[in-house]
Amino acid sequence: MLLSAVILLEALEGGIIRRATGRDVHGLWFDQWGRVAPAVADRLHDGSAPRPFTLSPLMGLPAPRSGARPVEPGRRAWLRVTTLDASLSARLEAEWLPRLPAIVSLGGLRWRVTGTATTADAHPWAGRGDTQQLAERYLLDRSPPMRWRVTLATPTAFHGAEGHIPFPLPNLLIGSWLRRWQLFGQVRLPEETAIWARRRLAVSAYTLKTVPVREGRRTTIGCVGRMTLRALRMKPGERAVFSLLSAYAFWCGSGHRTTQGMGMTRVHPLISPPRLQGNKSRSTMSVVSQRDDLGG
Secondary structure, eight states: EEEEEEEEEEESHHHHHSSOHHHHHHHHHHHHHHHHHHHHHHHHHHHSSSOEEEEEOOBBBOOOBBTTTEEEETTTEEEEEEOOOOHHHHIIIIIIIOOOSSSEEEEEEEEEEEEOOSSTTTTTTTTEEEEHHHHHHHHSSSSSOOOEEEEEEEEOOEEEETTTSSSOOOOHHHHHHHHHHHOOOOOOOTTTTTHHHHHHOOOOOOOOEEEEEEEEEEEEEEEEEEEEEEESSHHHHHHHHHHHHHHHHHHOOSOOOOGGGGOOEEEEESSSOOOOOOOSSSSSOOOOOOOOHHHH
């Protein structure tokens, strides 16, 4: 089972948050496992392979001004944890969530836990899934979409040969989803999927901005916003694989440091193809302002 759980919070005091809070949520995640199931905490710490969970930073806060986020008493916020492994999902729901402390410390402030949500009806970023059911639903689709809209809700970056890459190139984006699926999914997908993405998937529109993630002396530049991906001369079976991975991205996130607040992702298929006007030979990578692509 895949599980996305949202923890609802209310600020007990006012203050200013001057750093990224993904590491604070990371600390809460492991502290709580250390209390309720130390063996799980040890297992999640071990090794260097992608972890079977993702964590958000504090969400729902005002936009930062000069790197600072003011928080007033009573301010409502939330954070999100997702699990990619059935046993971990079961223990999250049975042990971790029910035994959350009433008050937690995040961003240097105290917050009251006011509730949790594990279904899409309760919160738009909560939800359940199953990799076998996802595979059956999307891989058997005879008419998969040609376009997908990707929303990067928290700063997203990728490993590059010379450092971080803050732009979601299709092969990097799909490759990050594929690596996690191959580890935690129940149906093996073609390893050349990332190669298909580089050759046959184009960025047709985007509205993205770079955002620094500051944590002490370390700063990582990521991007947030929306982009539209379009299939180019892609067979239906290949598009079906992309549709499956794009649905899985809701739980697995994108890029690196997804366990410390980065890469929170949602993808929606766009069924109706856009109507092309003007010069049809222009580049597929362009900035557009249509309400359809930017959600205005």
